[in-house]
Each structure stands twice: as structure tokens, then as C-alpha cells.
Amino acid sequence: MKFQPPGTFRPQAGNGYRLLPFRFGRLPGRADEVLITGDSGRFVFLPETDFLAFAQHRLDPDTSLAMDLEGLDLLHRGGGPIPLERHVVAWRTRKAFLFDGPSLHIFVVTLRCHHSCRYCQVSRQAESDAGYDMDAATASAAVDRLFESPARQLTVEFQGGEPLLAFARIRGIVEDIVARNRSRRRAITFVLASTLHGITGEQLAFFREHRFELSTSLDGPAALHNLNRPLPTRDSHARTMTGIAAARAALGADHVNALTTLTRASLAHPEAIVDHYIEQGFTSIFLRPLSPYGFARRGLARMGYTTGEFMAFYRRALTHLIRRNLEGHVLAEAYATLLLSSILTPFAHGYMDLRSPTGAGLGVLLYDYDGAVYPSDEARMLAAEGDTRFRLGPVQTPYRDLMLSEPMQTLLAAGLTESLAGCADCVFQPYCGADPIDAHARQADVYGHRPTSAFCARQTAMFELLFGHLREGDPDVMRVFQSWVQRRRVAEIRDESPETTHAAA
Ligand code: SF4
Structure with a gap:
């Protein structure tokens, strides 16, 4: 040519x-x-x-x-x-996210936890176990890596176990970052993923001072939440609600979010789970299926379900959510909102699990308590089970070498939907993402096999559900969808027609 x-x-x-x-x-x-x-x-x-x-x-x-x-x-x-x-x-x-490099940096400050959740994905350790906390040298080296990454906007997320059990380390890392950032001048958001159980006034004052976003787990009404997240005292739900109330009082409701994890027991209660989130004043709910990692993998036979069973639950939940939003409540389903944003706007979304090229490593770096660096939370979960193939290196390794490491080469080769067999000619490819670590965890093959992939089956079912609604074009449903994408109330969308969107139908 x-x-x-x-x-x-x-x-x-x-x-x-x-x-x-x-x-x-x-x-x-x-x-x-x-x-x-x-x-x-x-x-x-x-x-x-x-x-x-x-x-x-x-x-x-x-x-x-x-x-x-x-x-x-x-x-x-x-x-x-x-x-x-x-x-x-x-x-x-x-593809604007590609210009930034890793913008999400996850610090696993401890593996210890006071819960023994049936679906735990991170192979947590008992609260009293020694040797599972991040030490000061590891924390300092992780902050070195954070500032070596080129992104101007950084999110620093603290995870566990239960990270509040290592609050002193969180405080040390935040103070180190703030001090170094006086000359680096990055825009930094701090996030804490915690049960919020037993959170103290001192901790809340610190989180308020540094404008933290707090993220907790709320699986639904008390009986369901306590079943999924057992404590010896059987009051996990009450403790979570106490923590949420204290966090909202200290930081404001906008700074406190919750996620659900869905077990088999959850699937019979879509309406009750949605209504519980509305009653508790949340504006977003993320209906997350179980992941095939950690303790969750061992419990899949007891707690797991098929994609068909999940989608039957999800359809009921979505129908109920639409009805509730039309009644004047404000509650968006986070995953549908991500997919609809990708379909109805020209912009990239920030969700790491649904990018092409993959968000693993390119968008996320995780620093484990023991000084290992991983390209995602799921990669460290696999390592906790003995599969360390995605370990990028020790935290003392310079950023450039981590990004050029052998596991990153593997992820890059397998992390592009535009070239993956099955994805390359899929009608939903422009809105979907590649997740080689998930493919390896489920199918023992980083490239994955789309016809037998549970991830692909769920993605396909989700896209078919949402595009089905877009094709029908029911004005009420379109207003709800637009309100989620635009983060506005349904009443404010009243005069907009589908033709004002990114697409035509
Ligand atoms: S729906 Fe399946 S085949 Fe289509 S792009 Fe997503 S993962 Fe690939």
C-alpha cells in the first residue's frame, strides 16, 4: 500500500x-x-x-x-x-485514561479483620494475628512509587482486612503523602474501605481533615447483612449503621458510600435490598456479584449462583429501582450507570475493571502489607491463595521497572478487547473491557474463552438488558437512565429527548 x-x-x-x-x-x-x-x-x-x-x-x-x-x-x-x-x-x-498512567493506588495496611465473612475475597487474618501489618519502610517505598506514577490526579485507597486496625499506619502514610505533595502538587483523593465498626472520634477528625471518602459494605436489611457478615455478637448490621451515622455526622453524607455483595441468600430479596438503601439515605447502590477469589472461591458451591440466576435478580432490582426513582427517590445502580455512561456519552469512565486496554497495572497499582506490588486487588487475592504470577515485584522496584515487568507484558498482550477473539467482533466491544486476571482466575487462561466465560455471559446479559430498554425508549425509563448518567434528579430530566444523547436509536 x-x-x-x-x-x-x-x-x-x-x-x-x-x-x-x-x-x-x-x-x-x-x-x-x-x-x-x-x-x-x-x-x-x-x-x-x-x-x-x-x-x-x-x-x-x-x-x-x-x-x-x-x-x-x-x-x-x-x-x-x-x-x-x-x-x-x-x-x-x-481512551483518555491512557494518558494518565496508574491513578488508583491501593495500600493494604493490614490483613487483620474482626469479621469472618462467608464471601471474603482477601483471605483475611484474625484480629490478634501478628505479622500481617505493613511496616514503615514498606509504606515509605510505596509512597515513592505513588509519586513516580505520572497521573496528575491520584486516588489513594486504604484497604485490609480491616484498615482501621492499622490506623497509625494510615495516619503515617497520609502525613507522608501530604508533606511530599507540597512540592509535587498532585490532586489527591483519599479513600478508606472499612466496616466502620468501632470508628473513633479521633479517626473521624483525621478523615475529615483530609477529606476522605469512606466506603463500607451494606448487604441489605439486618437479617441478610448479619447472615453474610457474621460476628460472634451477631450485630454486624447495627455496628455498620452506627459507623455510617458517625461518619455522616463528621464528614457529610456525600462522603460515605456503601457496596453490596450478593450471595445466594441475597437473590430472593432484590426489592428489600433496594428499599433498605433508600431508607438509609444512600443515592447509589452497586449490586455486585461474588468474585471467584479468596474465601469466596471455597464457598461458591454454598453461596454461588449462575449468571442466569444473577440476571433474574438484577432484572427485578432494576425494575424496582426505576419505579422508585420515578416516585421521586434518588438511587442509581452503579454498574448500570457505568455502562450507560459508556453507551450514551463520548467519555471514558473511571472504572478499572471495564477498560481496554485493561485497567490492571495501567490504571491501578496495589501495595500489599508485605511489600509486594500487584496490578490489581484481584491479583493480590490470587497471590494470597499461592498463585503469584501477577506479582510485579517488591515495592522497592522503581515504577518504570514495575511497568516493564514480565506480568505487565502478559497483561498488555491479553488486555485489549479490540484484539481478543470473540470480543474483537462483538457488537458491545466499544463499551466493554478486558480483565485478563479475572479470565485467569475463572478459566486458567489470561486470554479467556468468551463462549464459556461467566464474565462475558454477564456482560452480554447486562448490555442486552440495557440496549433493550434503549430500543424500547420508554420516556420514563429514559429519564431515569439520564438522571443516573447526569447525576441529576429525574424531575430535572423531564424535557430531554433521547436525540440529545450521544447515540441515535
Ligand atoms: S460482551 Fe463478551 S465478547 Fe463482548 S466485548 Fe464484552 S467480554 Fe468481549
């Missing part, structure tokens, strides 16, 4: 227009209609006959349909140069 300067790429023309890269598929129950998605993330539903005319170059380029498809970056009319700059901007916007 002859060299052509940028902006003048000329693929073969057909009947007055050229096709731009697209993928296509059909939703369940809509066999005579085709969903088309482009690299820019724009999409359209076409009747089968129009789709065939479009793909076979039989469309009249002067029709409104051809013009609409050009507006969606699916074809280019005429023989002039394709405006590559426009496509470059779309790509650069959707």
Missing part, C-alpha cells in the same frame, strides 16, 4: 460511500432488527433490510438514512478524504 499522509486514508468506495469500522448484532426477541455500533461508541438500530442495503453499499447516499449513518461515524459519503481528525478526537476521548 502506498504511503498516504494522515487525514487522507481512502478505503475502497462502494455506491457513493465508504463503510467505516462497525460491529453488529441482534438482541434477543428482535430477530428482524440489527444493532450497529461504531468505534466512537455511537449506535443505531436498523431494520434487517436497511442494514443489508447499508453493508452491501446499496444505500442511496443522498437519503436521510445515509446522512444519519454518516453522523454516527458509520459511513463516509462521497470520494473526499475521510475526516480522520474527527475519529481521532473520538478515540482520544474514550
Whole structure:
């Protein structure tokens, strides 16, 4: 092929227009209609006959349909140069996270915990066990790595075990970061993932001073939460609610978030779980399925469920959430919001598990209590089970060498949906992500096998559910979805039509 300067790429023309890269598929129950998605993330539903005319170059380029498809970056009319700059901007916007490098830095300050959760993913240790706390030298080296990464905006997250059991180490790390940042001048957000049980006034004052975001686990009403998260005193839910109230009083409600983890016992109660979050004044709920790591892997037979069972739960929960939001309550489902943001806006989202290239290592670095560095939380969970293949190196290793390490090469090779078998031609690929560590954990193969992948099955089911709603276009459902994406109340979305979105349907 002859060299052509940028902006003048000329693929073969057909009947007055050229096709731009697209993928296509059909939703369940809509066999005579085709969903088309482009690299820019724009999409359209076409009747089968129009789709065939479009793909076979039989469309009249002067029709409104051809013009609409050009507006969606699916074809280019005429023989002039394709405006590559426009496509470059779309790509650069959707992949903007690549310019930053790792922006999420997780410090596992201790593995000790006072809970013995049935689904624990991190192989926690008993509260009194010695030797599971991060020492000062490890903490200092981890802060070195933090400031070597190029991102201007950094999130520093403290995890455990129960990180409050090592509060002195958290304090030391934060003070070290704040002192060094006087000259580095990064924008830093601190996050604590904690049960909040027994949180003290001194700790809350410190978290307020440094504007922490607090994240806790709330699995639903008391009976369900206490079943999933047992304590000898059987009052985990009451302690969590006490911690949430204290944290809200000290930091403000906007700085306290909660996550659910769903066991088999949870699946019968979607409405009760949603209503409990509303009653407790939360504005977001993340309906997370179990992960195949740590103690959760050993308990999968007892607590686990199929993708079909999860999606039956999720559909009921989503229907109930939509109803509740239309009644005036404000509660967004976090995973649906992530996917809808990717579908309905041109922007990248910050969710590490759903990026291409993968967020593992490229977006996240984790410093374990013992001085090992991992590309994600899941990689350290595997290491706790004896599988250390994703360990990037000891924390004293310079950032550059960590990023050039053998495990990173593996993750980069397997972490691109644009080139993975099955994903490369999947209609949902522009909105999906690659997770080689999850693929290895589930299928013993970093590349994964899409037809038998539980991750892919759930992603496909989620996309089919959301695109099904987008195709139906029920104005009330669209308002709820837009309110989640735009972080506004449903009442403020009243006058907006679907045509104002990123896509056309
Ligand atoms: S994981 Fe599945 S749903 Fe996601 S892009 Fe790959 S094939 Fe499509």
C-alpha cells in the first residue's frame, strides 16, 4: 500500500460511500432488527433490510438514512478524504485514561479483620494475628512509587482486612503523602474501605481533615447483612449503621458510600435490598456479584449462583429501582450507570475493571502489607491463595521497572478487547473491557474463552438488558437512565429527548 499522509486514508468506495469500522448484532426477541455500533461508541438500530442495503453499499447516499449513518461515524459519503481528525478526537476521548498512567493506588495496611465473612475475597487474618501489618519502610517505598506514577490526579485507597486496625499506619502514610505533595502538587483523593465498626472520634477528625471518602459494605436489611457478615455478637448490621451515622455526622453524607455483595441468600430479596438503601439515605447502590477469589472461591458451591440466576435478580432490582426513582427517590445502580455512561456519552469512565486496554497495572497499582506490588486487588487475592504470577515485584522496584515487568507484558498482550477473539467482533466491544486476571482466575487462561466465560455471559446479559430498554425508549425509563448518567434528579430530566444523547436509536 502506498504511503498516504494522515487525514487522507481512502478505503475502497462502494455506491457513493465508504463503510467505516462497525460491529453488529441482534438482541434477543428482535430477530428482524440489527444493532450497529461504531468505534466512537455511537449506535443505531436498523431494520434487517436497511442494514443489508447499508453493508452491501446499496444505500442511496443522498437519503436521510445515509446522512444519519454518516453522523454516527458509520459511513463516509462521497470520494473526499475521510475526516480522520474527527475519529481521532473520538478515540482520544474514550481512551483518555491512557494518558494518565496508574491513578488508583491501593495500600493494604493490614490483613487483620474482626469479621469472618462467608464471601471474603482477601483471605483475611484474625484480629490478634501478628505479622500481617505493613511496616514503615514498606509504606515509605510505596509512597515513592505513588509519586513516580505520572497521573496528575491520584486516588489513594486504604484497604485490609480491616484498615482501621492499622490506623497509625494510615495516619503515617497520609502525613507522608501530604508533606511530599507540597512540592509535587498532585490532586489527591483519599479513600478508606472499612466496616466502620468501632470508628473513633479521633479517626473521624483525621478523615475529615483530609477529606476522605469512606466506603463500607451494606448487604441489605439486618437479617441478610448479619447472615453474610457474621460476628460472634451477631450485630454486624447495627455496628455498620452506627459507623455510617458517625461518619455522616463528621464528614457529610456525600462522603460515605456503601457496596453490596450478593450471595445466594441475597437473590430472593432484590426489592428489600433496594428499599433498605433508600431508607438509609444512600443515592447509589452497586449490586455486585461474588468474585471467584479468596474465601469466596471455597464457598461458591454454598453461596454461588449462575449468571442466569444473577440476571433474574438484577432484572427485578432494576425494575424496582426505576419505579422508585420515578416516585421521586434518588438511587442509581452503579454498574448500570457505568455502562450507560459508556453507551450514551463520548467519555471514558473511571472504572478499572471495564477498560481496554485493561485497567490492571495501567490504571491501578496495589501495595500489599508485605511489600509486594500487584496490578490489581484481584491479583493480590490470587497471590494470597499461592498463585503469584501477577506479582510485579517488591515495592522497592522503581515504577518504570514495575511497568516493564514480565506480568505487565502478559497483561498488555491479553488486555485489549479490540484484539481478543470473540470480543474483537462483538457488537458491545466499544463499551466493554478486558480483565485478563479475572479470565485467569475463572478459566486458567489470561486470554479467556468468551463462549464459556461467566464474565462475558454477564456482560452480554447486562448490555442486552440495557440496549433493550434503549430500543424500547420508554420516556420514563429514559429519564431515569439520564438522571443516573447526569447525576441529576429525574424531575430535572423531564424535557430531554433521547436525540440529545450521544447515540441515535
Ligand atoms: S467480554 Fe463478551 S460482551 Fe464484552 S466485548 Fe468481549 S465478547 Fe463482548
